[in-house]
Amino acid sequence: MEPVVSLSAFGYLFSEIVQYHQNRVDSISELERRLETTGYSVGLRVLELLVYRNRDYKRETKLMNILQFISTQVWKSLFSKPADSLERSIDHNDEFMIVDYSPMTSTYVSVPADFGGLSVDSYISGIIAGILDAAGFPARVTAHSVALEEGEAVANNTNNHSNGTLPSRKEKTVFLVKFAKSVLERDSQMS
Numbered sequence: 001m002e003p004v005v006s007l008s009a010f011g012y013l014f015s016e017i018v019q020y021h022q023n024r025v026d027s028i029s030e031l032e033r034r035l036e037t038t039g040y041s042v043g044l045r046v047l048e049l050l051v052y053r054n055r056d057y058k059r060e061t062k063l064m065n066i067l068q069f070i071s072t073q074v075w076k077s078l079f080s081k082p083a084d085s086l087e088r089s090i091d092h093n094d095e096f097m098i099v100d101y102s103p104m105t106s107t108y109v110s111v112p113a114d115f116g117g118l119s120v121d122s123y124i125s126g127i128i129a130g131i132l133d134a135a136g137f138p139a140r141v142t143a144h145s146v147a148l149e150e151g152e153a154v155a156n157n158t159n160n161h162s163n164g165t166l167p168s169r170k171e172k173t174v175f176l177v178k179f180a181k182s183v184l185e186r187d188s189q190m191s
Helices: 007-022 028-053 061-077 121-132 152-158 180-191
Strands: 083-089 095-100 139-147 169-179
Touching: 007 028, 028 061, 028 121, 061 083, 061 095, 061 121, 061 180, 121 139, 121 169, 169 180
Parallel strands: none
Antiparallel strands: 083 095, 095 169, 139 169
């Protein structure tokens, strides 16, 4: 059994990270970039740790395999549940979306009204980018809050963290992964 960090401990540490960076920036976009950078270094270490723990791990060489690994094994390791969905963009073949209805970073953190569009989920997008980069899949990862559609409210209530309670949300977070052209070329050659 993997060790579990209490939600309150995570919430406290994460709020300290946000406050630390907030006191050193002049804009919301700069704060998001700093959260991304902090998450990126975590992502590098998460991949190392998961590979070390799983002796049977084979290096992922296919695009869909690394995305499946992130949305299942990485998500379970970090958040005690898999991501809610993994989708490919209809319009752009280099874009994929990892959807989470209740990301820990924004579910238990309240953003002041004067910070408007701040996405504290940038931290998780940095983690994803770090893992992808370390695995040899360079990509730009961004976090976006998207309003829940009518049928999605039910799905939101069924995805609970380990304590079984979630605040009611009207948004989901979509982590948009846009891969470098070289990754797509390599993946098409392997098919």
